[in-house]
Amino acid sequence: MTEHTVKSFDDELTHLSNTISRMGGLAEAQLAGALQALANRDSDLAVRIAASDAQVDVLEQDVQHFTVRLLALRQPVAADLRHIVAALKIASELERIADYAANVAKRSLVLNQQPAVKPVGAVINLGRLVQTILKDIMDAYVEQDVAKAIGVWNRDEEVDDLYTGLFRELITYMMEDPRTITACTHLMFMAKNIERIGDHATNIAETLHFLVVGTPLKGARPKGPSVEAQ
């Protein structure tokens, strides 16, 4: 293999990392926009966020085609192979994250047809927590920082606890005032979407650990056998 070919393969791997980082940035922006649309009852923004989901989908397709080509042409082994497989997995997680953010935006459109209800604030708080987790895991990816990835992994329990409390709050709220049932059921699905974004950030943490260290993250996943798992 000539020096030129080796350099070009490095360039290809860098291109792959950059595409993943860009997808991460777009996914973060989607979540931020969805939360802003929810907080401000801003239907115009919600429509834009819902439509922007296609950008992330296109990038995921790019990553899929690019990695299949790399695998076929370069026959990578060891760390290079892990790098490529990790990129494929992380792209898929980010696509789903952006998809969930788009869903939050779509539901906020429906919510805006209902009178405002108080638990919106709690859903936004959950969103803010998951935003920091998503930011941290993408920083960890760029810096190949395993300690930061483990930190993200450990915070999934915090998200689950906040979500479970919110779920109960919404049930109580609906029981006390059945006129809020429609709005609260949509908030419930939005909270679930946000909680799932946290799960996917945790998946990225696991993939990142495998990428850098070469072994799976030890120990049981930091969550119980929750009935809210999906």
Add this chain to the structure above:
Amino acid sequence: MTEHTVKSFDDELTHLSNTISRMGGLAEAQLAGALQALANRDSDLAVRIAASDAQVDVLEQDVQHFTVRLLALRQPVAADLRHIVAALKIASELERIADYAANVAKRSLVLNQQPAVKPVGAVINLGRLVQTILKDIMDAYVEQDVAKAIGVWNRDEEVDDLYTGLFRELITYMMEDPRTITACTHLMFMAKNIERIGDHATNIAETLHFLVVGTPLKGARPKGPSVEAQ
């Protein structure tokens, strides 16, 4: 390439197809079990179904490792490459389908702690429809039957319509009797899980079309910009 090597590659592709079929069978069994547990308020069965999800996860891991190895060692092109990439995608869809079925089972455990509510029947009807769709798409995969795949793809709208009607029914039911709110919110998430299984069957139809015909399924996806998309 010797005849032996060629034959061995065919064997590998057949092994891949067989593993996908087996995953499909397990996913179908998981959904059937979850619906039975729900219909009969059978908590023992629900626990077994929730635990069986791990089997499908293991098979998906197998498919991932096997396909990466095939891509690296065989450098397949054209139809063989499509076959391998399709297997990877379909395995991922089936893993998610089994995951959603496990979630239906887990939620039925929670539901069994509440008095029975009438809309359970409508959720089971939705499940029966999605069961036939899942069966049809796995038959289409085994037979490489594109017409059947297109049939599945077209039926996603039916699932969405039934789901939307059910969502409204549950809201009405909760408003009329707020004591049913907890049970009905769990039924709502179960219905959403089942509707998502239908979406993943539709994804498999699209992948199968690409696998056999070599082009994407033409025309817009047979569903509107639903707020219930996730």
